[in-house]
Amino acid sequence: MVGKKLLKRVTSPRQLTGEVAAPGDKSISHRAIILSSLALGRSRIANLSPGRDCLSTIRCLKKLGVGFASEVDETSVLLIQGVGNNGLVEAQDVLNAGNSATTMRLLAGVLATQPFLSILTGDGSLRSRPMKRLIEPLRLMGAEIHGRDDDSFAPLVIKGGRVHGMTYSLPVPSAQLKSAVLLAGLFAEGNTIVEQPQPCRDHTERLLRQMGAEVESANTHIFLAPLTAPLAAVDLCIPGDISSAACWLVGGAIHPNARIRITNCGINPTRTGIIDALVDMGAKLEVKNQRLDSNEAVADLCIESSQLRAIEIGGEMVPRLIDEIPLLAVAACVAKGNTVIRGAGELRIKESDRIAATVRELRRLGARVEELPDGMVIYGGKFLLGTEVRTHSDHRLAMTLAIAGLVAKGDTTIHNAQVAEISYPAFWTELERLARY
Numbered sequence: 001m002v003g004k005k006l007l008k009r010v011t012s013p014r015q016l017t018g019e020v021a022a023p024g025d026k027s028i029s030h031r032a033i034i035l036s037s038l039a040l041g042r043s044r045i046a047n048l049s050p051g052r053d054c055l056s057t058i059r060c061l062k063k064l065g066v067g068f069a070s071e072v073d074e075t076s077v078l079l080i081q082g083v084g085n086n087g088l089v090e091a092q093d094v095l096n097a098g099n100s101a102t103t104m105r106l107l108a109g110v111l112a113t114q115p116f117l118s119i120l121t122g123d124g125s126l127r128s129r130p131m132k133r134l135i136e137p138l139r140l141m142g143a144e145i146h147g148r149d150d151d152s153f154a155p156l157v158i159k160g161g162r163v164h165g166m167t168y169s170l171p172v173p174s175a176q177l178k179s180a181v182l183l184a185g186l187f188a189e190g191n192t193i194v195e196q197p198q199p200c201r202d203h204t205e206r207l208l209r210q211m212g213a214e215v216e217s218a219n220t221h222i223f224l225a226p227l228t229a230p231l232a233a234v235d236l237c238i239p240g241d242i243s244s245a246a247c248w249l250v251g252g253a254i255h256p257n258a259r260i261r262i263t264n265c266g267i268n269p270t271r272t273g274i275i276d277a278l279v280d281m282g283a284k285l286e287v288k289n290q291r292l293d294s295n296e297a298v299a300d301l302c303i304e305s306s307q308l309r310a311i312e313i314g315g316e317m318v319p320r321l322i323d324e325i326p327l328l329a330v331a332a333c334v335a336k337g338n339t340v341i342r343g344a345g346e347l348r349i350k351e352s353d354r355i356a357a358t359v360r361e362l363r364r365l366g367a368r369v370e371e372l373p374d375g376m377v378i379y380g381g382k383f384l385l386g387t388e389v390r391t392h393s394d395h396r397l398a399m400t401l402a403i404a405g406l407v408a409k410g411d412t413t414i415h416n417a418q419v420a421e422i423s424y425p426a427f428w429t430e431l432e433r434l435a436r437y
Ligand code: S3P
Pocket: 026, 027, 028, 030, 102, 173, 174, 175, 176, 177, 179, 201, 322, 323, 346
């Protein structure tokens, strides 16, 4: 559960301006915590995601015997004492992944290979998200893993042990499933090959390579050899999260008097669909100062008020902006023309049903949006009118509705606004800092 209930009121500011450093990337942070826990020796992880989801990963790994410490006076620097290939121990209690599917699915991959019993659970939202798609491939590798309701949902019970590598075609382009299979493959007998229907975020592959594992990727194909030596502990600086930065990219593009610079933002090509989509829509967006940090591309992003036009989104683009679609729908509300988003059925099984929730809340704000089974049609060029809206206990919805509030006439009142803490605890203070009244 996320902290005390918070109600936030957003009013369109006169100006939206300033510089903002996006928080550490949530996806990369989870992987850095898990892989450093399995490495031999001490890792130093700077700019870790401050969100609650990554705290869930840390909490679970502590119970499995991993040592964590914060650097003095530097709360975003985490020191991890990795335990090596055989150092995890059976937890004395159930492992609680909170709201975080990445925690649950990636840890399940690791725990399937460990010679002890683990029980993984989560909050109400996570316990209603599909786990058969995780259980099936791990079982094919020889793991003993069970879930509630005929293996459909968490809690998951895992009696870990020896597993073997396999060739596996992912049924959906899910980085969480891909990563679970690869993590199990690290400790398997024989090689693991994963085929993805479309490329999806590749942070696991990049980090594994950096830590000395034998991983090769070509297009949609990934080859992994089991570890012959423990992963090497490495010091990392996590790039800013483009999924959080996307709030400011969309806010800056749609507000009539805006100029925002986002520093140190990850621009891994498997994640930059939001940049491509906004540029296609006519956004004045510049990518500056490109560099490589911890084997990930990083840059500063500059956005200013833009006249947007509608686009069509589907196919290979979808996994590259899956978490940004609700925000993109807000951009589409003010764009000229009708935006069509298809092929995004996966959105229905995120922290909320993000198709239904986005359509419902944007309609409350006066938008004309049609719900499709796998996306939505947004009829652009409408003025939004502030009103009371709901987050559906979903962090991305909370931030999306705040960004809509930046251009709505009157007050937008957001209930349960504290859920933003899942990925971006500083979101509300950053919003206040950038907005001038
Ligand atoms: C994530 C993968 C995506 C994404 C989620 C984070 C990851 O989910 O939506 O927010 O860190 O691997 P899927 O793997 O279910 O597509």
